[in-house]
Amino acid sequence: MIKGFAGVIARVNLSTGEIKREKINEEWARLFIGGRGYGSKIIYDEVDPKIDPLAPENKVVIATGPIGGSNAPTSGRSMVITKGAETGTIACSNVGGFFGPELKRAGYDMVIIEGKAEKPVYLWINDGSIEIRDAQKLWGKKTAEVEQVIKQETDPKARVANIGPAGVKLSRIANIMVDACRAAGRSGVGTVLGSKNFLGIAARGTKKVELFDPEEAKKAIAQARKLVRESKITSVVLPKLGTANMVNVINERGGYPVRNAQDAYDADAGVTGGEEIADKILIKKWACAACPIACGRVTEIKEGKYKGHHGEGPEYETTWALGLMCGVHDLNAITYAHYLCNEYGLDGISAGVTIACAMELYEKGYIPERDVPFPMRFGDGDAVVKLVQIMGEREGIVGDLLAEGSYRLAEHYGHPELSMSSKKQEIPAYDPRAFKGMGLNYATSNRGACHVRGYTIGAEVVGWPEPMDRLQYEGKAALTKHMQDFTAGAIDSAGMCLFTWFALGYVSDYGSILRAITGIPYSDEELLKAGERINNLERLFNLKAGLTKKDDTLPLRLLKEPIPSGPSKGEVFELDRMLPEYYKLRGWDKEGVPTKEKLEELGLKM
Amino acid sequence: MKVKVKFFATFRELFGGEAKEVELGSGSNIQDLLNLLCDSRQRRQEIFDRSGKLRPYIKILKNGRDIKFLEGVRIELEGEPIQFLGGIHAKLADGDMVAIFPPVGGG
Numbered sequence: 182m183i184k185g186f187a188g189v190i191a192r193v194n195l196s197t198g199e200i201k202r203e204k205i206n207e208e209w210a211r212l213f214i215g216g217r218g219y220g221s222k223i224i225y226d227e228v229d230p231k232i233d234p235l236a237p238e239n240k241v242v243i244a245t246g247p248i249g250g251s252n253a254p255t256s257g258r259s260m261v262i263t264k265g266a267e268t269g270t271i272a273c274s275n276v277g278g279f280f281g282p283e284l285k286r287a288g289y290d291m292v293i294i295e296g297k298a299e300k301p302v303y304l305w306i307n308d309g310s311i312e313i314r315d316a317q318k319l320w321g322k323k324t325a326e327v328e329q330v331i332k333q334e335t336d337p338k339a340r341v342a343n344i345g346p347a348g349v350k351l352s353r354i355a356n357i358m359v360d361a362c363r364a365a366g367r368s369g370v371g372t373v374l375g376s377k378n379f380l381g382i383a384a385r386g387t388k389k390v391e392l393f394d395p396e397e398a399k400k401a402i403a404q405a406r407k408l409v410r411e412s413k414i415t416s417v418v419l420p421k422l423g424t425a426n427m428v429n430v431i432n433e434r435g436g437y438p439v440r441n442a443q444d445a446y447d448a449d450a451g452v453t454g455g456e457e458i459a460d461k462i463l464i465k466k467w468a469c470a471a472c473p474i475a476c477g478r479v480t481e482i483k484e485g486k487y488k489g490h491h492g493e494g495p496e497y498e499t500t501w502a503l504g505l506m507c508g509v510h511d512l513n514a515i516t517y518a519h520y521l522c523n524e525y526g527l528d529g530i531s532a533g534v535t536i537a538c539a540m541e542l543y544e545k546g547y548i549p550e551r552d553v554p555f556p557m558r559f560g561d562g563d564a565v566v567k568l569v570q571i572m573g574e575r576e577g578i579v580g581d582l583l584a585e586g587s588y589r590l591a592e593h594y595g596h597p598e599l600s601m602s603s604k605k606q607e608i609p610a611y612d613p614r615a616f617k618g619m620g621l622n623y624a625t626s627n628r629g630a631c632h633v634r635g636y637t638i639g640a641e642v643v644g645w646p647e648p649m650d651r652l653q654y655e656g657k658a659a660l661t662k663h664m665q666d667f668t669a670g671a672i673d674s675a676g677m678c679l680f681t682w683f684a685l686g687y688v689s690d691y692g693s694i695l696r697a698i699t700g701i702p703y704s705d706e707e708l709l710k711a712g713e714r715i716n717n718l719e720r721l722f723n724l725k726a727g728l729t730k731k732d733d734t735l736p737l738r739l740l741k742e743p744i745p746s747g748p749s750k751g752e753v754f755e756l757d758r759m760l761p762e763y764y765k766l767r768g769w770d771k772e773g774v775p776t777k778e779k780l781e782e783l784g785l786k787m
Numbered sequence: 788m789k790v791k792v793k794f795f796a797t798f799r800e801l802f803g804g805e806a807k808e809v810e811l812g813s814g815s816n817i818q819d820l821l822n823l824l825c826d827s828r829q830r831r832q833e834i835f836d837r838s839g840k841l842r843p844y845i846k847i848l849k850n851g852r853d854i855k856f857l858e859g860v861r862i863e864l865e866g867e868p869i870q871f872l873g874g875i876h877a878k879l880a881d882g883d884m885v886a887i888f889p890p891v892g893g894g
């Protein structure tokens with residue numbers, strides 16, 4: 182029997198109330214590791230890719246990986262895998278906090294949620310026992326209140342993952358909050374839970390997970406912790422300045438999308454960055470389970486009209502999306518808007534980019550006067566706050582459309598090209614015109630535009646593990662593929678946080694921990710191969726769902742409009758210079774379909 | 788000539804501010820600029836290793852481009868021109884903007 186796993190998957194059918202316990206499939210653990218990989222295999226096998234993501238036939242897997250719950254640095258991650266409500270693609274959203282390890286200690290590696298409950302419910306998993314509980318009085322309440330009441334009703338030491346008003350109202354950009362401050366944010370995974378009348382899960386456990394070779398595991402984990410201590414990124418800059426240290430880094434390169442990506446540089450972007458956050462609002466840093474890095478920010482707004490509000494964040498992505506992407510420099514308004522996203526259970530990236538889209542539609546006169554709730558101008562921080570509120574409540578015509586995400590909003594008003602999205606998911610805070618690898622990654626990511634699927638910024642900005650000129654096209658197809666496979670195989674499926682990669686830059690660093698914990702003798706090549714298998718499996722799901730090569734693209738603006746100012750002035754993103762090579766490297770045909778030989782090599786079937 | 792230098796993250800503390808304007812002789816390069824800026828032992832130690840080389844993890848941008856990928860000196864070898872990447876030898880011109888970062892990442 183392989184180790185590192187609790188060994189059991191809970192299958193909960195909300196339509197019938199039936200709860201089953203299934204054994205972890207060892208062969209799958211070898212081929213798909215766990216977490217994102219294993220969860221995607223379940224969704225691929227059991228969910229018809231063509232269904233409406235909000236139909237009861239859709240399923241949601243909440244999964245930990247084999248490293249999860251050990252003492253390995255950042256091993257507190259869990260992943261949510263489903264057919265995404267925003268994208269219609271296979272979706273996987275990775276989240277920190279303390280829920281994952283608790284679920285494992287409660288005796289389960291994963292929970293599969295299927296069907297649809299008649300009335301709102303939540304799940305209480307207590308050291309092996311599983312109970313479906315009534316959630317009617319909590320349905321539609323803000324996320325922190327839900328978390329608190331569920332803890333009161335179950336165990337104050339329980340760890341809770343839940344949706345908020347946005348998920349309940351089926352906003353397509355609803356997230357799942359863990360510990361009320363970390364988010365499984367992207368692709369509308371919270372929306373799918375909402376469609377099932379499912380509020381969330383509380384878990385509490387005291388079981389120990391057995392490791393294959395505790396001595397070896399201890400050594401490998403100590404080595405990983407040493408690397409994290411030695412890297413200045415993971416030991417100095419992330420704890421000190423949080424992820425928003427990247428605001429200046431990216432803006433100074435002219436790749437920081439501003440006003441719905443009408444520009445990519447702002448001379449004063451720094452007032453929304455990590456240095457300013459540390460100076461003005463930071464109370465203390467915060468860490469997920471077993472994490473020595475502590476990039477989380479506990480903050481309080483100390484002046485202005487939002488004074489006195491406190492919470493967690495903002496992060497690099499949200500200070501950008503709710504900030505400069507909307508032309509806003511007001512850190513207090515950005516921070517408050519971030520708190521609101523957490524409370525409503527809205528994905529902060531998609532919320533900000535959708536608001537930026539609404540602002541451009543409004544300024545260009547594309548939204549008829551009768552629909553406009555109030556002036557929605559770029560640069561107005563208070564408007565961003567109010568727009569998050571009406572988005573979370575689905576209030577009025579515009580509020581209702583905002584909740585659908587930027588693509589559906591822009592399409593409704595006849596200008597889908599103004600949605601800065603790929604596969605209907607909003608882009609994150611790196612302008613593809615200034616970082617060619619990141620652009621290719623956005624275009625090819627199986628869950629829609631995403632930075633953490635293939636973080637080419639490591640090479641293109643940080644110079645880690647090897648530097649590569651951010652503006653060059655040559656070599657970027659290979660870099661993107663490598664990072665996508667590495668992340669899927671060694672990080673997302675093992676159950677660790679991507680930020681460890683700034684210290685553990687090589688597959689072997691993860692492999693040694695995985696081998697000692699599971700006893701499966703994965704070689705480095707096998708881990709990369711597992712990553713490739715996972716990316717191909719996700720691709721197959723999307724192709725069956727009806728996506729084609731046409732969907733591997735970016736908004737016209739990023740392909741055609743040169744950046745008007747700043748250090749990357751004049752740059753556009755030439756997808757055609759990389760996409761054919763990327764398909765070739767992946768072993769896909771010219772239409773982006775995996776060849777028979779590639780599928781055979783990976784042991785997959787169409 | 789004058790160049791503007793911006794400091795970020797932990798280097799703001801090290802260099803005592805967010806930005807400085809620096810006067811340099813014409814024909815100066817990044818090395819000359821750094822020599823001028825590192826006027827204390829602590830500054831030198833943070834920026835250069837013991838052998839006087841720029842620490843590899845320090846990122847320097849000239850007008851938004853990593854100096855590592857900027858053109859540097861050009862020489863001829865047996866009649867063939869060879870272009871070296873700039874790095875610390877990248878030339879500066881009046882009005883250039885230089886940004887200096889400690890190791891940064893995340894997001």
Ligand code: SF4
Nearest residue numbers: 277469472474476678
């Ligand atoms: S690095 Fe940040 S996001 Fe990652 S596990 Fe640690 S605190 Fe959580």
